[in-house]
Amino acid sequence: MPDPAPSVLRARTFEQLAPGDSATLVRRLSRVDLKTFALVSGDLNPTHVDAEWARRHGDARLVAHAMWAGALFSSVLGNELPGPGTTYVSQRLRFERPVREDDTLTVVVTVREKRADGRTVVLDCRCTNQHGEAVAAGEAEVLAPTEALELPRADLGELSLPSHDKFAPLLAAAETHEPMPAAVVHPCSEAALRSAIEAAERRLIRPILVGPEAKLRALAASIDTDLAPFRIVDVPHSHAAAEAAVALVRAGEAELLVKGSLHTDELLGAVVERDLGLRTGRRLSHVFLMDVPTYPKLLLITDAAINIVPTLDEKRDICQNAIDLARALGIARPKVAILSAVETVNSKMPSTMEAASLCKMAERGQISGGVLDGPLAMDNAISAEAAALKGIRSEVAGDPDILLVPDLEAGNILAKQLTFMAGAEAAGVVVGARVPIVLTSRADGVRARLASCAVAVLMAQARRVALLK
Numbered sequence: 001m002p003d004p005a006p007s008v009l010r011a012r013t014f015e016q017l018a019p020g021d022s023a024t025l026v027r028r029l030s031r032v033d034l035k036t037f038a039l040v041s042g043d044l045n046p047t048h049v050d051a052e053w054a055r056r057h058g059d060a061r062l063v064a065h066a067m068w069a070g071a072l073f074s075s076v077l078g079n080e081l082p083g084p085g086t087t088y089v090s091q092r093l094r095f096e097r098p099v100r101e102d103d104t105l106t107v108v109v110t111v112r113e114k115r116a117d118g119r120t121v122v123l124d125c126r127c128t129n130q131h132g133e134a135v136a137a138g139e140a141e142v143l144a145p146t147e148a149l150e151l152p153r154a155d156l157g158e159l160s161l162p163s164h165d166k167f168a169p170l171l172a173a174a175e176t177h178e179p180m181p182a183a184v185v186h187p188c189s190e191a192a193l194r195s196a197i198e199a200a201e202r203r204l205i206r207p208i209l210v211g212p213e214a215k216l217r218a219l220a221a222s223i224d225t226d227l228a229p230f231r232i233v234d235v236p237h238s239h240a241a242a243e244a245a246v247a248l249v250r251a252g253e254a255e256l257l258v259k260g261s262l263h264t265d266e267l268l269g270a271v272v273e274r275d276l277g278l279r280t281g282r283r284l285s286h287v288f289l290m291d292v293p294t295y296p297k298l299l300l301i302t303d304a305a306i307n308i309v310p311t312l313d314e315k316r317d318i319c320q321n322a323i324d325l326a327r328a329l330g331i332a333r334p335k336v337a338i339l340s341a342v343e344t345v346n347s348k349m350p351s352t353m354e355a356a357s358l359c360k361m362a363e364r365g366q367i368s369g370g371v372l373d374g375p376l377a378m379d380n381a382i383s384a385e386a387a388a389l390k391g392i393r394s395e396v397a398g399d400p401d402i403l404l405v406p407d408l409e410a411g412n413i414l415a416k417q418l419t420f421m422a423g424a425e426a427a428g429v430v431v432g433a434r435v436p437i438v439l440t441s442r443a444d445g446v447r448a449r450l451a452s453c454a455v456a457v458l459m460a461q462a463r464r465v466a467l468l469k
Contacts, residue, residue, distance in 0.1 A: 007153050011083035011145040014119055022110040023081035025072055029064050029103050031165040037068050061447055064099040069136045072107045073125045077142060079153075081109055082121065085145030089120065093138035097129075101447065102171070104130040112139070119143045131201070166291040166298045167427065167451035170329065171202070174454035177461050179206045180255050182438075182453070183245035185267055186211045186238040187260035190223055195440075195449035196258065197225060204453045208233060208254055210245045238262035242270035246278055249435050255460045258438040258453065268306070271433055282432040283307065283317035286439060287325055288415045289455060292424040295382070300326060300334075300402040304411025305439065306430065312354050315404065316367060319358060321431040322402045323370040328462035329455065337381035337400035338374025339410070343392060351375065351406035358404075371395055374404070378414075427451035429459070436460055 012021075038049050047063045070093055077086050099105065106128050113122040121144050127136040182205040187193045193216070196207045209216055209227070213234035220227045233248070235241045242262065248254040257278075259267050271278045286305035289298055302322045307314055319336060326334035338355035345352045355374030362372045373396035380387035384398025405411035418424040427448050430437035436456035440449050 009079055009084050009149075009151045009153055011085045011147065011149040011151075012081065013146065013148050014114065014121065014144040016148065017082060017111050017114060017121055017144060019111050019113065021081060022108055023076050024109075025076045025080070025107040027072055027105050027107070029068070029099055029101055029105065030168060031062070031101060033068065034062055034064060034101060037065050037071075041065060041067070061100040061102065064101075064103075066095045066136075069095070069099055069105060069107075069127050072105065072127065073109060073136075073140060076107055076109045077123070077140060081111070081123070082142065082144045084149050084151050085147060087143040089141040089143060091125075091138065091140045093125065093136050095136050096134040099129065099135055102168075102450075105135060109140070119146075167289075167425070167447065167454070170298075170451060170454040170458065171204075173330070174204050174457040174461075175202060177457060179203045180457045180460050181206045181208065181253060182256035182258050182456075183208050183210050183233075183248045183254040184258040185245040185260050186241040186262040187258075188212070188215055188219060188238075189261035190219065191449075192260040193219055193225070194223065195453075196260075197230075199258075199450055199453045200230070202450065204450065204457055205256065205258070207231075207258070208245075208248060210235060210241045210248070211238075211260065212236060239266055239270075242267045243276075246270045246273070246276065249278060250276070255435055255463075256438065256453075256456045257433075257435060258456075259440065264305070264439060267437070267439075268430070271430075271437065278434040280432060280434060282321060283310075283314045284430055284432040285318040285321045286428060286430050287322050288411075289427040289429070289451070290415065290418055290424050291426070291451075292418055292422055294422060297401070298329075299400070301411055301415050302402065302404060304405060304408055304415045305428070306408070308408045310407065312357055315354060315358060316361060317432060319372070319402075319404050320367050320369075322404065323367070325429070325431050325455070325459060326401050327369055328459045331401050334370040334401040335396040335399055336370050336372045336374075336402040336404055337376045337396050338372060338404045339378060339381060340375035340406060341377060343375055343377050343380055343390060345375065349375075354406075370402070373397060425451075427455055429455050431459070435463075 038044055048065055108126050110124045112124045121142055123140045125138050125140050129135050184196045184207045187196050188211050199205045200207050208231045210233045213232050233244050235244050285303040288301040288304055292299055300322055303318045323334050340351040345356045352375040359372045361367050373394045380390055380392050380397050387397035419426055425448055428439050430439045436459040438452045438456045440452050
């Protein structure tokens with residue numbers, strides 16, 4: 001991790017500078033950076049601000065404005081070398097390759113020359129990404145400060161923008177652990193293979209690529225990717241890939257499953273196979289982790305992908321699975337809103353009866369680790385004001401971490417509404433098996449896939465800790 005910014009800025013005069021003096025800045029490109037630069041510059045090219053547009057046109061992630069990297073050179077020149085009082089004269093840069101969301105840049109500025117006029121300094125400027133690849137390079141010409149100033153760094157407060165970068169803490173937390181061995185099942189599409197490699201480069205996972213080796217190598221060659229660092233388990237087709245990946249988990253060689261380009265039913269069929277699968281005493285369920293711009297924290301929605309019309313007992317497992325996942329992500333006491341169309345118990349609406357039963361089950365210890373309330377309609381589940389207007393006194397209403405939906409149809413519609421109408425991003429995992437299963441859509445971009453991997457890594461790490469107790 002980069003060192004924190006110094007609290008004091010120091011200026012160096014022309015006389016104090018010498019060729020070879022240098023300063024460095026390390027900075028990660030966040031979604032907030034992209035949006036802020038677009039707003040300030042007025043450059044709203046969709047490749048910078050529209051993730052869906054970028055994905056449709058072949059970019060796995062949003063691309064930074066070229067001058068965002070250029071602005072980092074200005075930051076070093078004004079803050080570090082020469083420092084406060086520096087005056088820009090000229091800047092010449094070559095942009096070698098795009099900078100993408102979540103890239104980490106290292107910016108180095110080095111004094112090359114001091115001009116005879118006694119003020120002008122020429123500095124070499126170089127910027128590389130986390131892979132050591134050149135992003136931008138050139139030179140800057142400045143007038144050095146006239147005084148050796150020492151000034152406190154200005155405190156401008158925090159920039160507040162409508163933002164949804166709630167996956168960033170998950171990625172950062174997962175990156176603190178050793179890469180987790182993961183069986184990547186049939187990664188035979190460009191998105192699936194790129195995602196696995198990107199997750200490896202981010203040190204989230206150590207992928208074991210399970211699929212037809214010839215097909216994988218041909219795909220890698222077509223996207224100029226080297227598979228030499230990765231173990232490949234050669235199998236003839238997707239069904240065999242699912243079985244082989246499950247066998248790797250049973251043998252202790254993998255602690256995660258990552259869905260590639262096969263159908264979900266193929267993968268989960270191998271997972272739930274009675275004798276050779278990964279069953280536990282719990283029902284398998286899926287959790288969407290939604291990064292919704294208008295909601296202040298990560299929102300978990302379950303189950304919107306596996307259990308079509310779950311029974312009360314199955315809802316108990318779905319709820320407990322989601323609570324356990326939330327706790328693995330650092331939410332000490334997850335709040336669960338059990339959704340229905342109304343907030344009162346109605347014998348003609350089974351979902352309200354089941355919501356009330358789940359709350360009583362939690363009181364009796366049949367569901368543990370979270371706080372439940374329901375039935376709650378969507379408005380009073382999400383809005384404390386709406387709940388107050390209806391006279392609902394609840395620790396959950398207006399502040400849920402988890403939305404437990406009545407059935408798959410309701411959950412799927414809700415998740416897709418948030419994605420396509422509210423600009424949300426969604427990661428996805430399957431819980432309730434022996435290991436977490438990364439289950440993403442074929443339409444998901446690399447960022448959602450990385451976030452899903454990060455969630456699975458944190459779950460697997462929590463499982464490791466629990467086994468040691």
